[in-house]
Amino acid sequence: MISFQKTEEQELLLESLREVYKRGNFEDYFKECEKNHQFPEKAAKVMVDAGFAKLGIPEEYGGTACDDLTNVMVHEEAFALGWPSMCWVNQYLAVDDILAFGNEKQKQACLKLGLQGIKPFTFGFTEPQAGSDNSAMAAKVERKDGKVIINGHKTFNSWGNRSPNMLCIVREHKNPNPYKDFSMYLLSLKQPGIQMEKLDKIGNLMVQTFEVYLKDCEVQESDLVGEAGKGFYQLMKNFEAERLIGCTANVGMARCAYNEAVKYAGVREQFGKTIGTFQLIQEKIVDMKIKIENMQNMLYKAAWKKQNGISIMIDSSLVKRYTGQAAFQVIDDAMQIMGGIGYTNDCRVSRLWRDQRVYRIMAGTEEIMVHTAGRALIKEAQKG
Numbered sequence: 001m002i003s004f005q006k007t008e009e010q011e012l013l014l015e016s017l018r019e020v021y022k023r024g025n026f027e028d029y030f031k032e033c034e035k036n037h038q039f040p041e042k043a044a045k046v047m048v049d050a051g052f053a054k055l056g057i058p059e060e061y062g063g064t065a066c067d068d069l070t071n072v073m074v075h076e077e078a079f080a081l082g083w084p085s086m087c088w089v090n091q092y093l094a095v096d097d098i099l100a101f102g103n104e105k106q107k108q109a110c111l112k113l114g115l116q117g118i119k120p121f122t123f124g125f126t127e128p129q130a131g132s133d134n135s136a137m138a139a140k141v142e143r144k145d146g147k148v149i150i151n152g153h154k155t156f157n158s159w160g161n162r163s164p165n166m167l168c169i170v171r172e173h174k175n176p177n178p179y180k181d182f183s184m185y186l187l188s189l190k191q192p193g194i195q196m197e198k199l200d201k202i203g204n205l206m207v208q209t210f211e212v213y214l215k216d217c218e219v220q221e222s223d224l225v226g227e228a229g230k231g232f233y234q235l236m237k238n239f240e241a242e243r244l245i246g247c248t249a250n251v252g253m254a255r256c257a258y259n260e261a262v263k264y265a266g267v268r269e270q271f272g273k274t275i276g277t278f279q280l281i282q283e284k285i286v287d288m289k290i291k292i293e294n295m296q297n298m299l300y301k302a303a304w305k306k307q308n309g310i311s312i313m314i315d316s317s318l319v320k321r322y323t324g325q326a327a328f329q330v331i332d333d334a335m336q337i338m339g340g341i342g343y344t345n346d347c348r349v350s351r352l353w354r355d356q357r358v359y360r361i362m363a364g365t366e367e368i369m370v371h372t373a374g375r376a377l378i379k380e381a382q383k384g
C-alpha cells in the first residue's frame with residue numbers, strides 16, 4: 001500500500017522552507033515586483049542560498065539528492081506559502097529533461113545554472129500555427145557550408161529574457177512522418193539572428209513571455225539533445241514532468257487562497273455575525289477542502305509513480321486536467337468569500353486568481369488532456 005504520510009525528513013525540509021519564507025517577509029516585495037513586471041530576484045536569492053535550487057540535482061553535479069515526491073511537496077509548499085507561480089527557484093523540469101536526454105557537456109552547463117536557480121533554457125515548442133498540435137511545428141534545421149542553421153518562429157517562450165538558451169524543437173525534413181522528423185537542440189539565445197517581442201499577459205507578471213524569431217541561428221552538431229528524429233517523443237516525456245510540476249502550482253495556490261479565505265470567514269462580520277457562521281459560506285469552505293485533498297492525493301500518487309519508474313502518461317493528463325479546474329474553482333470561491341476586498345490588488349487572492357488561470361492552458365490545455373488520456377484509457381481497457 002502506498003502511504004503519503006510525510007517522512008521525518010520531508011517534514012523537516014518543509015518546516016525549514018516555512019521558516020526561511022516567514023523570515024523573508026516577501027509579500028510587499030512580491031507586490032512591487034508584480035507591479036513592475038520584474039522577477040523577484042532578491043527573494044529568489046534567499047531561497048537559492050538556503051539550498052532549495054539544489055534539490056534533485058545529482059550530488060556529482062553539486063546538488064542535493066531529492067526524490068520526485070519530496071520535490072513536488074516542496075514546490076507545492078512554496079506556492080501554498082504565497083511564492084509566485086512560474087518563479088520557484090528549483091529547476092526540476094529542466095533538470096529532468098537534461099538528465100534524461102542531455103550529453104555530458106549539456107548536463108554540466110545546464111545543471112550549473114540550475115544550482116544558481118537560473119532556468120537553463122526556455123522551452124521552444126509552441127509556434128503560431130502549432131499550439132495544441134505539436135506535430136505542426138515548422139522551425140527547421142539545415143546544414144549549410146559545414147554549419148548547422150536553425151530558422152523558425154517560436155512563441156510563448158517564458159523566461160526568454162532570463163534563460164541563456166532555448167530547448168528548441170525543429171524539423172529535419174528527412175522523414176515524411178512528422179513524428180519521426182523532429183529533433184531537439186540547445187540553442188544559445190545570445191547570438192545574432194534572435195529577435196524577441198514581449199507578450200502582454202494578464203497574469204504571472206513577474207515572469208516575461210516572448211515571441212521569438214530565429215533567423216539563421218547557428219548551433220553545433222553537439223548541441224543536439226537526445227537523438228535526432230526522436231524530438232517528438234522526448235517532448236512527450238517532457239510534458240509528463242511539466243504537467244506534474246504545473247500541478248504543484250495548482251495545489252499550492254489553491255491552498256494559499258483557501259487559507260486566506262477561511263481565516264477571513266472567521267473574522268469578517270456581517271449581520272452581526274462572522275460570515276463563517278453562514279452555511280452558504282461553510283459549504284464553499286468544505287467543498288474547497290475536499291478539492292484540495294483530492295488534488296493532493298492525485299498529485300502525490302503521480303509523483304510516486306514517476307519516481308518508481310511507473311508510466312505517468314495517463315496520470316499526468318488526469319492530474320493536470322483535474323487540478324487545473326479544481327484549483328481554479330477553489331481560488332474563485334476564495335475570492336467570493338473575501339467579497340470586494342478579494343478583488344483588489346491589496347489581497348493576495350486576486351494575484352492567485354490571475355496567475356492560476358493559465359494552468360488550464362499552458363503545457364497542454366484541459367481539452368487536450370481529454371484527448372491524450374481518453375484515447376489511452378480506451379486502449380488500456382482493451383488489454384484487460
Ligand SMILES: Cc1cc2nc3c(=O)[nH]c(=O)nc-3n(C[C@H](O)[C@H](O)[C@H](O)COP(=O)(O)OP(=O)(O)OC[C@H]3O[C@@H](n4cnc5c(N)ncnc54)[C@H](O)[C@@H]3O)c2cc1C
Nearest residue numbers: 123124125126131132156157158361362363364365367368
Ligand atoms: C503564459 C503562457 C506561458 C507559456 N509558456 C510556454 C513556453 O515557455 N514554451 C512553449 O513552448 N509554450 C508555452 N506556452 C504555450 C502553451 O503551451 C500553449 O498556449 C498551449 O499548448 C495551447 O496552445 P494554443 O495557445 O495555440 O491554443 P490552441 O491549440 O489554438 O487551442 C485553442 C482552443 O482549442 C482547443 N483545442 C485544440 N485542439 C483541440 C482538440 N483536438 N480537441 C478539443 N479541443 C481542442 C484548445 O483546448 C483550446 O481551448 C505558454 C502559454 C502561456 C499562455
